[in-house]
Amino acid sequence: MALRGNLRDFTITQLLNLINLAHKTGTLVVEGPSETAKVSFREGKLAYAQIGQEDNSLAAVLHKANKLSVPQYRTLQQRASHISDKELGLLLINAGYLSQEDILTNLQQYFTDIVQRLFTWVEGFFHFDNDLLPPEDRISVRLDLENLIIEGSRQLHEWEQLQDEIPSLDMALKFTDRPGSNLRNVNLSVEEWRVVSFINPRNSIKQIAVATKMNDLEIRRIVYGLLQAGLVEICRQEGAPAPSSNVRVFPTEDKEEQKSLVNRLINRIRSL
């Protein structure tokens, strides 16, 4: 297992993007300054999350979401502590207190909140354990990561980092062919949608910025978010002249001689 490092060098947003694109299954363990977070994924979707020693039992989650009153929560803690979350969930559904959708929605929100808290962590060792899965007695969810990634990107403020990510605004953007990515299921802000409407290999990022009245920082932030979510990729602008150079690549202009030259190189390298 080699997916490990420090948040100083590789942000949570970038990790989520990698996990999403690689459809990873396992658990990301992040050791923060004062606590450890464990975020589990199945095939690139968020399944479960836990932070520090926080009580993340179903009863606690529902209580935090005001779906259970304090007396109800205390009763469950006392009388139902020996049963699993799955069994408790079924009990609550069968008793008519909550629907399955309620339970899943609240769990999703809780897990999402944990991940969003991780966005503020700028230092800490992480590693991805392919063999560590959510506890058997807990309920897992299945949540797409794109929106979380975009949210994480929104929190990125450092100008230098953005400049490193997108060094040139003369390049263009195109939508990725990645299976599963679908703009309709992604929640974008008005500004992000405005940029998306101009994405076309014929439009440079600079031109999009002018059209959307954004400055360098604003357009970089938005493009970075879209890149991290795997929705777009950088490409050469169509119709832009290739960089000209007076220096010849080949010592001959004859195409057949050029091919012969490359074949000679290949044979020579093979013989080394």
Place this chain on the structure above:
Amino acid sequence: MQTVKMVVTGPFNAGKTEFIRSVSEIDVVSTERKITKASEKAVKEATTVAMDFGRITVDDDLVLYLFGTPGQKRFDFMWEILSEGMLGFIVMVDSTRPETFREARSILETFRAYAPTPYVVAANKQDIKDAWELEDMRHALRLDSKVKFLPCVATDRDSVKSVLLELLYSILSEMENGGK
């Protein structure tokens, strides 16, 4: 005597010098200067501040030169000069240092903007225990699936040959497709 050129680029300490050294028939020409930045000193003892230069004689009539770009960002003014007239380029990435991935991406984008020549990306130090898996690196580097991303051990001649050959196959393929 005809000459052609390839450029080996990548972040500081990615393995560019070793890559060229593995196949060059001459000692790699590089000017070593004492590291002055403490952070770089911690990574390695000596580094190049001028370009690395290696040579492979193909036959009586043809020589291939390998140019390595300086790794530190403060020498990036050299990159455009070195990229002029190149057949193609190789971007070396240190598989054990994810903190360099962002810089590697930036270097790749810069070179792509300089010249629309074929390139490959080499994940170096794949023999080391902490090396990232290639698939994970591909996603982290946001490399398109069409980009050749190759495992590499720069101190292993056969590994370096494989990378060079893949670049040459890409060059040939582009020529045969009319540069499309």
